[in-house]
Amino acid sequence: MKTIALYGFGRIGRQFLRVALTERLFVPVSVSDIRDEATLAALFAVDTNYGRWPEPVAGTPGQLRIGERDIPYLNSATEIPDWAALGVDLVVDCTGRATTRAGAQAHLDRGAKYVLVSAPSKTLADCDAVLLKGINLETFDPDQHHLISMGSCTTNALAAPIKVILENFGIQYGLFSTVHSYTNSQSLTDQPMKDRRDSWAAAENIIPSSSGAARALQFIWPDLHITGKAYRVPTRTGSIAELNLVTEKECTVDEVKAAFRRAAQEGPLHGVLDVLEDEWASCRIVADPHTALIDLPLTAKQGQLLSVASWYDNEWGFSNRLAEVAAYLAERI
Structure with missing residues (x-):
């Protein structure tokens, strides 16, 4: 190594x-x-x-x-x-x-x-590749990829369920919202900040925020039509992303759940994605090493609209993937 x-x-x-x-x-x-x-x-x-x-x-x-x-x-x-x-x-x-x-x-x-x-890099021109474990890490080219982005914790939390839905049912377009723990970019007390919404106390407010995840996802899937936003909430770690999609193929809730169960048990997403069969709150996923835990009871469908919820410990889960990707790269450069 x-x-x-x-x-x-x-x-x-x-x-x-x-x-x-x-x-x-x-x-x-x-x-x-x-x-x-x-x-x-x-x-x-x-x-x-x-x-x-x-x-x-x-x-x-x-x-x-x-x-x-x-x-x-x-x-x-x-x-x-x-x-x-x-x-x-x-x-x-x-x-x-x-x-x-x-x-x-x-x-x-x-x-x-x-x-x-x-x-997440600001643009695709700011890195040579966006590489995520379980998604596209095997495309690493040591001759071409010297500046590599891992995206964000939210990128990883969304990429896994998107991969499963894309491969099984296709995606026409979608929107996501992530409910994310506060971070060091925010303030503990009310004070002027560069982003006006961040000017209010992070531990006392629900604060709308932007998300770079949509941009990073399009680095991986250029034809993907998904965008979204974030809300910072007063928890110290542990987040959830709700992904609302219109699929290309007709599917049922049971078929979607079955696809996630298969992905969690075998294939490239094993160890990256997991499923939750029971009803939990955010404390359940603190210190969980997966970067996407699909809350199966929250899977829903209304007409053509499919809704999927992906939990993630925004610090620990992402850090696990980062360390694994670093080790992978170091074995191949």
Whole structure:
């Protein structure tokens, strides 16, 4: 396996590392961020959403020690590390800022060979490919794809059910709405923000928001006619996307449920998509590693309109796929 460096140690970066170490996928050759080692180590050791890490964790100048692993820490407050000097093959950018080609290209300019971005690129021109596990990861071309986007948590939560419906019944067009936990882009108290709706306290309001998922989905399926929006709600993690579609083929609710059950049990979506047979609330899917959990009791049909609900832990599920995709790429570059 080629070397992997982690750039950005925030919400996704820390869960990405937890998954990589827990599943023994890889140990990154370095971790980079702009904060001090001791604070970052403490945030990794004890997480509000996912609890305590089972090993001792410490941060000292230039190093994070997790259990018996010593991982070099590189402060990137002033510049991106010299990846060539470090022998880094793949940089996983978890800053949320490498959504333009210039932002991601900066890693290649510093000597990395490939970049995996944990966010949706602004346009298809800003990356070489959008690759999702279970959807199109096998199309990775190491000669052509150097800047790779994983889309967003919502992209992954929608892509799995879309793939199932497309392959079984076809899709004419559709709309989605995602009810999403608040994130660090919002404010805890009322104050002016760049996006006016984000100016109100995240933990006290339902806040309409935009979603880049529709754009990312069209990178994968150019002829897909689906758009949508998001609502941020006062939960710390755990989200749900409702997908309303007009299919090309006639189908029944039972046929749709059966298609999802098959996809969860076998084929490329096994481990990516799962189904819920019983009635649950969002606490059920916190720390679930799947990126799409289809709530079968919420599947409904009215005339030509099919409604499907996909739960996802917007941090943990996405971080699982990100770590798996990083490991996949590192085996093939």
